[in-house]
Each structure stands twice: as structure tokens, then as C-alpha cells.
Amino acid sequence: MLIGFQNLTFEFGARVIVEDATWHIQPGDRIGLIGYNGTGKSTLLKLLVGEYTPSKGNVEKGKDTTIGYLHQDLLSFDTNDSITEVALGAFERVRQLEKEIETLGHELEKDPENEPLLLKYTDSLHEMDVLDGYNIHHKAEEVLHGLGFGNEDLVRPYKEFSGGWRMRVLLAKMILQQPDVLLLDEPTNHLDLPSIEWLEKYLLHYQGSVVIVSHDKIFLNRMVNKIVELYQRQLHIYSGDYNFYEQEKTIRIEMQQKAFENQQDYIRQQERFIERFKAKASKAAQAQSVQKRLDKLEKIEDVQLERPDLRINFQLEKVPGKILVTLKDVSKSFGKLNIVSHTGAEIDRGDKIALIGANGKGKSTVLRMIAGTEPFTGERVWGHNVEESFYAQHQLEALTLSNNILEELQQCGSQKTDMELRSLLGAFLFGGDDVEKKIKVLSGGEKARVALAKTIVSKANFLILDEPTNHLDMHSVELLAEALNKYEGSYILVSHDRYFISKTANKIWEIVDHEIKEFKGGYDEWVAWNERMAKKKQEQEPPKAVEQPVVIAQAPAKPSPDKEQQKELQKQQRKLSNLESALNKAKEDKQKLEEALGNPTNYTDHQKFLALETEYKKMTAHFESLNKEYEVLFEKLLDMEG
Incomplete structure (x- = not known):
């Protein structure tokens, strides 16, 4: 074990975050730590x-275990050093050795016969070699490039x-x-799609263990072999990726519900027996014996899936014309950095567009150009009856810190009553007295939800959304996607969450060579199209080396295909x-176990029930x-026989 909890309880004021939790992080673990917003x-x-x-x-930690912890609070760090220098701070001992070697080199120039000095110099060079110290600049540059930084x-x-x-x-x-252990708190919040893909590849080959807090389903499915869920103050551990967790959690809840119902049936039967015979001397x-048995019975808890619900209903007052906005011959640059050049685009009624691509390509700039908050050359033409609402991260700064949450929404001019606003805030997970909280005491995630609520309360028929899923948990991301699917207006959004894009967009925009390119179709279709294009390009490229017929002639004979x-x-x-045969046998065994689980008498012995439940899961x-395995093999045989 590298690090972990042993029977740990933690209280934050009067609130219990986690109770009697045991969790050990082992070498090779790739853990997704999940839970609803605000659970801890x-x-x-x-x-x-x-x-x-x-x-x-206790928190138990191996004596030599080293931990890296990436979190929001690190942003208070500031320096004039270059970003390469900051990254090279990782190689503390190597940097020290570099200085030592330089100093010893100067001293040896003055006194080349000094043997102790020469020995020290040789030892430092050897240690430098062992630590692969001559490659640190190359390693730092490689990682920085992977995370989206250019040479300049x-x-x-x-x-x-x-x-x-x-x-x-x-x-x-x-x-x-x-x-040894990397703890990453929402690492994908700050990354674009190419950088997320690079990080996935890098972490898959990472030698240490990784714990990731993330709301990105695709990222978790690719990255983790374990899910730890913080739910109702308990840690629930699942061995598998996020998809496995979703299926397994449903099974666990169904089984516990079935066990609860069976036990309730058993209790009712026994109580009827007691009621009927307690007055009869012979019985x-x-x-009494049955009553004692009932009193000792370890009760199975009723289980209902508890989760906050984001109930979002958009209300449109006006239906816009066919074309919402047209960009004509637009150009935008920041000094030497060219964003778009003499390009155009059109957003029609019913368009649900995802603008995607690497950071630095100008996605947020294009959104601001559409919203009219960014100056540019060219023309932007609004259609008839268009009422837009713009959500962006900078709007978090636009919130009035002295207001409470309810006051912030009252000042939107939505004409909604306080009751309606409270109901909407409940949808954004601000229940009861939470609406009285001042904006200044809110976390980043809570501020983001307030700003998003302000965007939605506006009755706009055209939404411009810049990273709306940042700071939302997975369940809230799903519910926001569902709400946007029901939304009768149009929108354009920027997001790095591939799951969210795949659920919300019917068109993809990409900035390629300073032009806006449109793909008419969803994200999954766009990915498939890109793969086909890359394959086609590869096939069209001439072979790198000409095959030698001599080699073929000399190759040993092979059996006929x-x-x-x-x-x-x-x-x-x-x-x-x-x-x-194995499937039929497994099916029979599974049915026998299901029958056993359906038998109420098996619930009187808690240990027996637990053993049955474990065996059934296996x-x-x-x-x-x-x-x-059967399906894959069957498909393979069909191909072979065809």
C-alpha cells in the first residue's frame, strides 16, 4: 500500500463528510474519485x-511514498521565471548537480592534480548520468509541448x-x-481536446498510481481501473471503469432492494404467525421463539438512488427568423497572432453547434465576436427577433460579490417571482437557505452554477455558452445535456467535454487555417469522418521504400493460405x-443463485446472504x-466463413 485511510471519519463543522472509511491506494491503481457536487x-x-x-x-502512508497534488489553490504561485524553468523545478537534485559540476570544473582548471576534487567531480558526473540529468531539458520541453505550448x-x-x-x-x-501517487483534481478543466488526448496517452504509461477527480466520462473510461464513489458519507469501491461502475451500481441497488423486499415479506409472514398463535397455549x-428470532434479525436497509436533480425548463418568448446570425468576411488577430482571416459562417434556427479545436485557436474569441463583445474587422449581421444570452467564465467576475444568490438573479430583469427564482436555483442545486449565501463566499463551482442560472433565466432564443460544464459534476452534465436537447432555441457552445458535445451538438465548427469550417453532423460522426480522411490520406501517400523482388524470391515457402x-x-x-457449453453451465448456475436470493429464509442469516450476494455478483x-467473448468470436467466425 502507498497511502490510504483506515476507519477514517472527517467532520467539517457540524457536517460529516465521510464516516468510518477504509481505502488503500496500491501500486498500479488508476482511480476515478467521483461524487455529486459538494459531497467532499x-x-x-x-x-x-x-x-x-x-x-x-488514520491516514496511513508508506515511509518513502511521494505524492504530487494538482489543485486550484496552486494558482496563487507567481514568478518571473520562464515556464521551462518552472517545469525544470521538478529536477531539484539534477539542477543542484549541474551547479556542483560547473563549480568543480572551474576549480579543476586551476588545480588539475587535486585528486579529492577529481574524485568528487567524477562522482557528480556519475550521479548525473544515473539520474539521466543530461535529458531533463528535452523531457521538460516534450511534456510542455504535449500540454499545448509552442516553441515560442x-x-x-x-x-x-x-x-x-x-x-x-x-x-x-x-x-x-x-x-509514486499523482492526485489530480479536475485536470481536464484547463485542457483542450488535443491536450486531454496527450495526457491520456501519457498517464496510461505512467509508472506510479493516479487518483483523478473528473466529470469527464470518456476520460475516466480510458484512464481508470477502479472507481471510488463518495456517496451518503461512505466510500464505495468498484473494480472497473466508469461504465462498469454505472452498471454495477444499478445491480447493487436492485439486489439490495430485492433483498429488502424479500426480508420484509419474511418479517410480515413471521409477524402474522406470532399474531395468530401468541394467545394459544400450545403454540x-x-x-415467542419466532419473536426472539425476529428481534435478532439484522435489518436490510431500504435503498433508493439519491441524487440531486437539475430541473431546467427554458422559456422562449419570441421565435427568431430562419437565420440568427451571419459572419461576413471577418478577420481577427492579436498582434502577430492571427485568429481568423477573411472567413464567414452562418447560424440558422435549430442549429446546435459545438465549436471545437486546440486552445489558442481562438474558440472563445469567435464566441465573443458572435456575442458582439470582441471588436473585429468584417461584418456581423443579426437576424430577426434574435435574443441572445452569453455565458462565459469571465461572467464569474461579473457577479456582484455583495449580493446573495437570490438577489443576483432578481437583478436579471427576468420578471420571474421569487418563488420561481427559488425553484430555478433549486434546479441548480441551491436548495432552501443556500439562496441566502453571499456570492463572495461561494466556491468556483457554485459561482459557475449561479452564472449559468443567470444565462438560462433570460428567456433567450439563442445561447452562446463558453465551457458550461466546468465545475459541474457528471450527473449535472448529463442533466444539462438533456435540458439543452429539449431547448427549442439555438446555441453555439465551446466545451472540452467529449461526452457533453456528443450529446448536444448537431453541427461541428472547427477553426482550420484561420477559417471556420462547418461539419453537418454530430461529434461521433465528425470523429469517424476524420479517421476516414486520415486513413485515406495515408493510403494515398507513396510507400517509403521500394520492395525488392529478390527478397520475396528468397523467402521460405509458407503453407498455402x-x-x-x-x-x-x-x-x-x-x-x-x-x-x-460454458455459457449454458454459467446460465444454470446464475439461475440457481437467483432462486436462492429469491428465497426469504436466506435473509435470516446475514452471513449466508452476504456470501450468496458475492457469489451472484461473481x-x-x-x-x-x-x-x-462469445459475441466477439461469433462475429469473427462470420467474417472468416464469409
């Missing part, structure tokens, strides 16, 4: 690194960069330190037949695994 995921990370002290229990950025002072880019530099430094002792194919076909058919997983 970031608090758990702070407990792991010792920023908070548990109320009860590497020498720029750290303080010139905005918060999101600073966070990337600190992530690069942390990756280069190669700690009174038996009735027909015979080989036949052999392979027979082998796979045998395998399929064995799988069918058998279900085994059955599903065999089924998947």
Missing part, C-alpha cells in the same frame, strides 16, 4: 496529503500566462517529478463450441464476460 471529493484529497486532520481514524512559449515568463495555462505548467512539473412458546485459413477456422469453431460478471 476535494476534501478527501486534502486528507490524503495532510492538509486536513481526520476527526477519527517555452522562454516566456510564467506570470504572462492566464490561470488555465499556468495550471498546465504546474501539471507538467508534477508529471516530470514522477511521484405460545413457538411464537487456404489450408492455414481452414485450420484456423476449425480451431475457432471448436473454441465457440466450448464457449457455448457469477453475473463471469456470465457477461463469457457472453462478450
